Amino acid sequence: MATKGNKAATSLGALLEIRGLSVEYRRHRQVIPAVRRVSLTIRPGETVGVVGESGCGKSTLALAVLRLIQETEGRIREGEIVFAGRSLLTSSEEELRQIRGKEISIIFQDPFSSLNPVLPVGDQVEEVLLEHTGQRNPHRVLEIFAKVQLPDPQRIYHAYPHQLSGGQRQRVMIAMAIITGPQLLIADEPTTALDVTIQREILELLFGLQRELKMAILLISHHVGIIAQYTQRVAVMYAGEIVEEGETDRVLQNPQHPYTRGLLDSLPRLRGEHLRRLPMIPGQPPEPLHLPTGCPFHPRCPVAVARCQTDPPYLAEVQGRQVSCWVAQGGEVRS
Numbered sequence: 001m002a003t004k005g006n007k008a009a010t011s012l013g014a015l016l017e018i019r020g021l022s023v024e025y026r027r028h029r030q031v032i033p034a035v036r037r038v039s040l041t042i043r044p045g046e047t048v049g050v051v052g053e054s055g056c057g058k059s060t061l062a063l064a065v066l067r068l069i070q071e072t073e074g075r076i077r078e079g080e081i082v083f084a085g086r087s088l089l090t091s092s093e094e095e096l097r098q099i100r101g102k103e104i105s106i107i108f109q110d111p112f113s114s115l116n117p118v119l120p121v122g123d124q125v126e127e128v129l130l131e132h133t134g135q136r137n138p139h140r141v142l143e144i145f146a147k148v149q150l151p152d153p154q155r156i157y158h159a160y161p162h163q164l165s166g167g168q169r170q171r172v173m174i175a176m177a178i179i180t181g182p183q184l185l186i187a188d189e190p191t192t193a194l195d196v197t198i199q200r201e202i203l204e205l206l207f208g209l210q211r212e213l214k215m216a217i218l219l220i221s222h223h224v225g226i227i228a229q230y231t232q233r234v235a236v237m238y239a240g241e242i243v244e245e246g247e248t249d250r251v252l253q254n255p256q257h258p259y260t261r262g263l264l265d266s267l268p269r270l271r272g273e274h275l276r277r278l279p280m281i282p283g284q285p286p287e288p289l290h291l292p293t294g295c296p297f298h299p300r301c302p303v304a305v306a307r308c309q310t311d312p313p314y315l316a317e318v319q320g321r322q323v324s325c326w327v328a329q330g331g332e333v334r335s
Contacts, residue, residue, distance in 0.1 A: 014041045020080065021079030036239075046216050049231035116161075120158050121169075122158060125176045148209070189220055190203075234247075243325065258301045294311055
């Protein structure tokens with residue numbers, strides 16, 4: 001459970017440290033495990049990616065960091081979340097209000113549903129300043145609109161969300177997230193709702209701002225290509241757990257967990273062999289209420305052994321990264 005008190009020990013050089021985090025939801029008197037024993041560290045200025053199939057717990061992890069899990073729906077069952085030496089799980093609601101939007105900001109998947117449809121977007125961004133400085137500053141909002149490359153910031157300031165394109169709405173959300181100069185930005189599938197032609201523009205803008213503002217980013221995505229291009233370290237999630245974590249290049253160029261390898265093998269290739277049937281991971285991710293015994297991936301795993309069916313694996317070092325797989329820990333995962 002979380003350490004009592006507002007101060008907590010952080011690993012040397014860590015900005016955010018998640019330790020043994022488990023989150024569960026309640027549905028019709030049933031307890032659904034969404035995140036299980038997740039540990040992850042983010043250093044100042046670093047970009048860490050979290051990748052996995054839909055429903056693996058990525059977004060729940062993001063919400064848990066800011067303690068946005070609604071108590072009527074679920075709870076953080078155990079673990080610690082330490083930010084800049086402070087325990088977020090034992091912070092008061094008032095302390096969290098000062099951290100959310102100021103020191104840690106978040107960009108959600110759908111910019112349209114994240115904006116209030118009955119208020120001009122300029123007023124909504126200005127509310128963040130009002131909350132954390134006690135003053136309105138429309139000039140600062142116009143400056144930040146120009147920084148995120150919105151055309152005609154004065155017009156955008158007075159526009160309503162429905163009057164803007166998807167790309168413009170996402171730029172407004174980025175402006176709202178960075179206007180206070182946060183130390184950590186959580187980007188939860190920031191380009192999912194956008195056209196492919198706009199996605200790269202938004203990502204290049206986001207990571208250009210990261211270099212300028214020297215903030216850390218937790219990038220959540222199901223898109224392995226985006227993770228490969230923009231992150232230094234990656235955590236691969238499956239069934240609520242991290243199954244492989246390490247330097248992005250090392251993990252993606254030589255994956256050791258069969259699930260990571262399956263994700264990469266299922267990506268289309270523009271070069272090389274033609275007319276090749278695209279491989280896919282057989283079966284479906286398990287239902288959280290009916291997780292298999294042993295390793296949660298073993299029913300879909302091409303290299304599973306008898307132990308995988310009975311003993312839950314744990315993260316251990318394999319070739320310079322952490323891997324939760326009995327086969328990988330006994331030797332390389334074979335193609």
